[in-house]
Amino acid sequence: MTKALKTTRRTLLKGAGAGGLLAASPLLGRFASAQSAAPIKIGFQQHSTGIGAAYGRWYGRTTEAALKMINDAGGINGRPVEIIAEDDGTDPKRGAEVVEKFSNQHGCDVAYGTLFSHVVIGSAPAAGEQKIPYFVVSEGHHVASGALNRYTLQPGITDVKSQVQAMAPYVSENLGKKVTMIFPDFAFGHDHRDFFTAAIEAQGGEVLEHIAVPPSETSFTKYFPKIPRETEVLYHVMVGPAVLTFVKELGEFFGPSSPAIFGFIDSLEAVDLASPGLEFLEGTYFWEGNPRYAQADQTEYDKAYRAAVGVDENGASVSDPSDVSTYAHMFGCWETLHIIKAGMEAADYQGPDDRQKLIEAVEAMTDMPESMEHPQGPKLFNGKTHQVFGVQYISRVENGRLVKVHTTSIDDTLYPDEVDYTTQSF
Amino acid sequence: MALPTHHARVRLRNIIIVVKPALLWGGPAMAHVSEQGFVLLLPTGAYITAGVAVVAMTVIALFAMPQAVVTGLFSARALTPRDFGKWPVITSLLSFCVMFFGIYIGIYGSRDPLSNLMPLGFWTIGWIALVSLSAVFGNLWTWINPWTGLYRLLNLKEPPMRLPDRIGLWPATATLVCFAAFLLADPAPDDPTRLAQLVAGYWGVTFVGLILFGPRWCHSAELGHALFASFASLTAIRLQHPAGIGGPGWQIAQAPPRPAAGLFALTLLGVGSFDGLNETFWWLGQIGVNPLEFPGRSAIIGVTLMGLITSILGLMAIFALTIWVGMALAGAKTPFAQAYGWLALCVLPIALVYHVAHYLTAFMVGIQYTIAALSDPFATGADFLGIQPFRVTTGFFNRIDTVRLIWITQAGLVVVGHVWSVLLAHRVAITLFGDHRRAVIATLPLSVFMIGYTFLGLWLLAAPKGA
Numbered sequence: 001m002t003k004a005l006k007t008t009r010r011t012l013l014k015g016a017g018a019g020g021l022l023a024a025s026p027l028l029g030r031f032a033s034a035q036s037a038a039p040i041k042i043g044f045q046q047h048s049t050g051i052g053a054a055y056g057r058w059y060g061r062t063t064e065a066a067l068k069m070i071n072d073a074g075g076i077n078g079r080p081v082e083i084i085a086e087d088d089g090t091d092p093k094r095g096a097e098v099v100e101k102f103s104n105q106h107g108c109d110v111a112y113g114t115l116f117s118h119v120v121i122g123s124a125p126a127a128g129e130q131k132i133p134y135f136v137v138s139e140g141h142h143v144a145s146g147a148l149n150r151y152t153l154q155p156g157i158t159d160v161k162s163q164v165q166a167m168a169p170y171v172s173e174n175l176g177k178k179v180t181m182i183f184p185d186f187a188f189g190h191d192h193r194d195f196f197t198a199a200i201e202a203q204g205g206e207v208l209e210h211i212a213v214p215p216s217e218t219s220f221t222k223y224f225p226k227i228p229r230e231t232e233v234l235y236h237v238m239v240g241p242a243v244l245t246f247v248k249e250l251g252e253f254f255g256p257s258s259p260a261i262f263g264f265i266d267s268l269e270a271v272d273l274a275s276p277g278l279e280f281l282e283g284t285y286f287w288e289g290n291p292r293y294a295q296a297d298q299t300e301y302d303k304a305y306r307a308a309v310g311v312d313e314n315g316a317s318v319s320d321p322s323d324v325s326t327y328a329h330m331f332g333c334w335e336t337l338h339i340i341k342a343g344m345e346a347a348d349y350q351g352p353d354d355r356q357k358l359i360e361a362v363e364a365m366t367d368m369p370e371s372m373e374h375p376q377g378p379k380l381f382n383g384k385t386h387q388v389f390g391v392q393y394i395s396r397v398e399n400g401r402l403v404k405v406h407t408t409s410i411d412d413t414l415y416p417d418e419v420d421y422t423t424q425s426f
Numbered sequence: 427m428a429l430p431t432h433h434a435r436v437r438l439r440n441i442i443i444v445v446k447p448a449l450l451w452g453g454p455a456m457a458h459v460s461e462q463g464f465v466l467l468l469p470t471g472a473y474i475t476a477g478v479a480v481v482a483m484t485v486i487a488l489f490a491m492p493q494a495v496v497t498g499l500f501s502a503r504a505l506t507p508r509d510f511g512k513w514p515v516i517t518s519l520l521s522f523c524v525m526f527f528g529i530y531i532g533i534y535g536s537r538d539p540l541s542n543l544m545p546l547g548f549w550t551i552g553w554i555a556l557v558s559l560s561a562v563f564g565n566l567w568t569w570i571n572p573w574t575g576l577y578r579l580l581n582l583k584e585p586p587m588r589l590p591d592r593i594g595l596w597p598a599t600a601t602l603v604c605f606a607a608f609l610l611a612d613p614a615p616d617d618p619t620r621l622a623q624l625v626a627g628y629w630g631v632t633f634v635g636l637i638l639f640g641p642r643w644c645h646s647a648e649l650g651h652a653l654f655a656s657f658a659s660l661t662a663i664r665l666q667h668p669a670g671i672g673g674p675g676w677q678i679a680q681a682p683p684r685p686a687a688g689l690f691a692l693t694l695l696g697v698g699s700f701d702g703l704n705e706t707f708w709w710l711g712q713i714g715v716n717p718l719e720f721p722g723r724s725a726i727i728g729v730t731l732m733g734l735i736t737s738i739l740g741l742m743a744i745f746a747l748t749i750w751v752g753m754a755l756a757g758a759k760t761p762f763a764q765a766y767g768w769l770a771l772c773v774l775p776i777a778l779v780y781h782v783a784h785y786l787t788a789f790m791v792g793i794q795y796t797i798a799a800l801s802d803p804f805a806t807g808a809d810f811l812g813i814q815p816f817r818v819t820t821g822f823f824n825r826i827d828t829v830r831l832i833w834i835t836q837a838g839l840v841v842v843g844h845v846w847s848v849l850l851a852h853r854v855a856i857t858l859f860g861d862h863r864r865a866v867i868a869t870l871p872l873s874v875f876m877i878g879y880t881f882l883g884l885w886l887l888a889a890p891k892g893a
Contacts, residue, residue: 049616051720051893057818060538085538087616091722094613118721121817185717215718216707218466218890240718241462241890248467276826277467310817320823322828376786 001381027123036350039082040075042340043102043111043132047125050090053306054270058326058366059137060085062333065308069372070337075393076344086110092122099123103130109352111342113137113333124148133359135340137332139189139289142380142386146419150426153362154388156336157289157329158379161195162413166392167262167287168199170406175260175285176232177205182223182262183237185212192237192264218242224253236263243267244277251280261285265292265328265402267396272316272324274400281397285405288393293401301375305334314401326426331376338373339365356426363422384420389413441506461787461823462891465833468826470888471836474881480881482846485873500679500853502672508665514568516577525572532622536805539616539727540795540818543803548621550792553609554785560657561778564664567654572629573644577636585640589647590841594685597615598652599693603738605649606697610704613723620749652690659771659777675850678771679857688770689891694747696738697772698780702886704733705893717892745770748871758859758866765858769872773805779843780883783836787823790832794818833887840883848876 024238033096044063047056075081084106095114102108110133114120117140124142127134128149135253136143136154141161143154179200183189189212197207208228220242227234238246250261261284273281290316294302309330310318310347317323339362347354347361363383370378378391389410395402488496524547532544539545541861560566567575608615608624635643644651659677664670670677703709713729715721723730728809749766752758758765795818801811822828851872855865 046538048538050722054820057820061817085536085541087537087539087614087617089614090720091613091724093722093724118719140752184718186719188719215716216711218707236534240892242466244463245466268825271463271826275464277826308814317821319815319817319819320819320821322824323819324818324821324824 007078017137017241023097036079038193039080040077041084041106041108041339041345042245043080044083044085044113045088045095045109045111045119045344046085047090047100047115047119048085048087049378050088050353052090055115055150055329056087056090056357058330059333060316061308061325062210062330063113063337065310066304066334070341076341078215081341088114088115088119089094090119092118092178095119096126099126099132099134100115103132107352108132109344109349109355110135110358112336115139115329117142120152121147121203122208124152131355133355133362135336137329137336139329139332142385143230144385144418146385146421147287148386150359150386150424151358152196152355153292153387155339155362155365155381155388156334156415157332157388158413159318159387160191161415162387162389163264163287163289163392164192164195165199165393165409165415166412168196168203168205169233169412170394171233171262172200172203172205172323172340174406175262175388177203177220178204178228178232178260179207179366180211180227180231180233181207181235181237182211182213182227183235184215186215187340188239189213189237192235193370196235214240215240218245220246220249221253224250227259231259233260233262234258236261236267244271244275244386247280251277254286263287265289269326269328270324272322273397273402278400284397286395286397286402288395290331291393291395291404292327293395293403295404297404299375301370301372304372305375335368335374335376335379339368341372354415359426366397371403378410380414384422385417386421430544434643444461452465461829461832462828464823464829465888466890469832470833470884470887473837474884474888477837477884478877478881479843480841481848482877484848485870485877486890488848488866488873493856496849496853496862498673499849500673502670502675502676502680504634505663505665505669505671507667507669515578517569518571519579520575520639521570522572522576525629529622529626532618532625535803536799537618538805539618541799541802541805542618542794543799544625545616545790546796546799548618550624550789550796554781554792555655555791557657558617558778558782558785560654562661564661565654565658565666567650571648571650572637573633575650576633577720578639582640584636585638585642587595587638588592589639589642592685593646594687595652595690596686596756597647598649599686599690601647601649601737602652602690602693602697606693606734607731610697610701610734611723611727650853653694655773656687656691656694656723659881660774660778662831667761675772675775675853678774678850679853682764683767683771687768688767689742691774691777692742692770693738695705695777695780696741696785697734698777699741699882700734700737702728702780702784702883703737705891706886706889707892708889710892715893717890720774720893744875745773745872746889748875751871752868753859756859756864758864758868758889760858765797768854769851769869772847772854775843775850776840776879776883777845783839783883783887786836787832790822791818791820836887837884840887841880844876844880844883848873851876 037397046060046312047053047177063083067081070081086098088098088102099111102111111127112135113138114123115138117138120138120140124134133153137157138158141159142148143152143163144159155216175266181193183192193210200207209226210232211223211225211226263286265286277405311325312318315325315327343358343362345356349358365381368374368379379388380389391410392408393404394406396405525712528544531542536542556566620888635647660674662671662674664677710717746766750768753765758759769793798816801813851869852865855869859865861866
């Protein structure tokens with residue numbers, strides 16, 4: 001069993017037998033102070049297959065690294081922690097079934113780790129019915145919008161509304177006030193359109209043109225003439241397999257004289273910026289949830305976090321420089337697991353009967369200083385909306401690397417509460 | 427490809443519409459760009475044109491090619507059949523143990539399909555690798571099927587029941603359709619427990635069939651036997667009776683097929699084609715799914731099944747049309763069913779290359795997970811193979827040079843498979859229709875169809891995908 005604590009994907013203590021093996025482990029002494037040596041079981045709703053698989057793989061690696069750190073430090077309340085990973089196929093219906101399984105079959109204490117918004121939205125009702133705390137890592141605004149329930153929390157990653165809003169001050173002060181937005185014509189793009197348009201107007205700027213591109217489009221040249229001449233900033237959030245084509249064609253359209261260009265790294269998450277066709281990105285700006293490239297002012301926490309997950313200073317796997325991680329998002333898994341730990345310790349969590357105490361303990365959280373538990377940066381949790389707020393980063397592409405040029409304040413990311421989950425009964 | 431019914435499309439749209447307003451999508455919206463993004467940057471239009479041209483040139487060359495060249499390509503020399511004695515019994519028993527272990531792992535092992543040897547062994551090793559390798563090494567299933575060893579041990583006398591000869595591969599064809607439905611439409615074909623239960627159930631049903639009908643059951647109804655035997659008929663060397671060595675495909679050219687063997691081959695190709703098609707932006711557009719917002723398999727089970735069945739039946743119908751027109755042009759007197767069944771077998775090279783090309787990328791990732799799971803079969807943190815720290819990578823999808831290499835390998839396989847099929851069909855046509863000239867005319871519509879299918883195959887590799 002000692003091998004289980006190595007820094008590998010194998011660290012995940014999965015399967016029915018793991019608990020028993022762990023109980024017989026020579027490491028038992030480490031956890032001896034607990035009333036029960038039975039492991040805390042965290043159900044990890046993983047996108048192992050389906051459209052989210054690329055993210056699921058890195059969420060898995062980050063989860064494993066955080067688990068090792070937590071277990072090496074004595075687990076939670078003196079008990080070892082076990083991760084039970086279930087594939088949801090990035091499918092909302094399966095997602096709900098997985099959450100039910102965590103509660104009914106696997107005896108999990110909490111459910112955790114979901115990324116894709118439609119899976120979160122599909123699974124959250126099951127979490128409410130099963131009365132199992134459901135810690136999502138999705139960035140969606142659905143938690144803070146009030147669409148979900150008291151059992152669903154997002155304490156480890158900020159939501160898209162706050163991210164987009166926080167970009168407006170920097171964009172208007174440094175890049176320009178006349179913005180043209182180009183986005184895919186569905187909910188994801190519409191969120192950006194709505195949140196950013198409001199935010200830039202609040203900064204005294206304006207959006208000259210909204211260019212909505214049909215999701216099935218794979219060539220974009222015909223949309224570029226719609227960009228008004230007086231545009232100072234082009235805001236893009238294209239996603240999907242045609243992103244590289246989009247960037248290439250944009251470069252061909254503008255040549256050397258383009259407006260300032262600002263995008264969300266979601267478009268190019270896990271893509272090497274040195275890829276052919278992306279040369280045009282040189283000098284453009286990106287939102288980053290967490291800077292992919294180690295920065296000059298890298299904290300000791302980021303350094304240790306990278307080492308634990310097995311990511312190099314370029315944000316790629318230490319075992320393959322081409323294997324670029326989903327660095328802007330996966331820190332959310334690390335931080336969420338540490339919040340579950342902190343919440344369980346604050347609630348003196350002993351078992352499923354204490355699930356409500358755990359939720360109340362997390363709801364009571366506020367400041368989360370930058371630390372080994374929060375390597376992305378400091379955060380502020382809003383117990384009423386179940387949503388965390390934190391600093392955001394703006395980076396500029398310089399010599400094919402993303403170099404951080406601005407860190408927002410947490411205040412930049414705040415917006416009025418849209419729900420108070422604490423008024424809902426359990 | 428026919429469209430799903432209007433009713434189904436409307437129903438699906440409704441689902442999407444209901445979901446959308448609730449979907450305040452904040453997260454990373456899509457599976458990351460990676461491989462597909464680079465494929466879209468490649469000059470695939472030029473590659474596709476070149477590939478189609480190669481197959482078209484092959485068809486034109488047939489007119490000028492002497493008959494002896496074509497027959498020579500698929501001629502064979504008889505070999506003395508090898509008797510492997512007890513070895514296949516031993517390996518089958520071992521395979522039974524491996525399967526039993528897989529079922530145990532599936533039920534009691536890791537819940538993550540990428541750490542569990544049941545789904546990894548079944549899909550990555552079995553369905554992808556071994557099925558493909560049977561076209562090189564022959565019918566591996568006679569060695570590794572988990573029934574015949576145990577059956578031989580039981581030393582049963584004559585089976586109590588008998589399957590009629592005319593049943594041919596009909597039951598296996600039906601089983602293949604069910605299997606494809608599970609592969610393509612089921613929401614969780616990777617789920618370790620469900621897969622383990624399914625494998626256990628299938629093993630039980632097959633073993634009962636074996637006891638009741640004897641080995642004939644396996645040869646008519648058991649999917650593994652039919653699948654491996656089909657691709658194994660493409661090997662150059664055959665060691666079992668009737669043993670021989672010749673140009674790959676000689677076994678097909680040598681003797682008329684069993685009933686429904688041609689339909690089995692067409693079903694295999696139909697499944698492979700739809701397996702590629704159902705991921706494309708084009709298909710998702712047809713069924714009203716936003717390709718950047720795939721709703722999950724659960725939401726499209728009905729339309730996927732409909733697409734699968736339509737693909738298979740549509741392929742069979744188009745194929746029949748090409749044979750009928752060809753025979754009419756050539757004034758051939760051969761019975762239609764005989765010509766159809768035999769020429770249909772000639773699509774096996776295409777089905778094979780589709781299989782290999784389509785799953786190449788999945789295999790490159792899946793085999794890494796398989797190695798990791800072999801090193802730690804019970805997901806307890808063990809490292810029996812001493813490979814830690816072992817980190818699965820998909821970095822080769824992130825570089826244009828490797829993506830280009832992968833794509834050209836896939837495309838090259840598709841082109842080779844079609845050329846192979848064109849030649850093989852022509853060889854069979856010579857036997858069916860008597861002479862070279864008549865064979866060229868009779869297979870002309872079929873050749874045109876294969877040129878079109880080359881385009882489809884290459885287009886499927888190049889098309890943007892969203893599911």
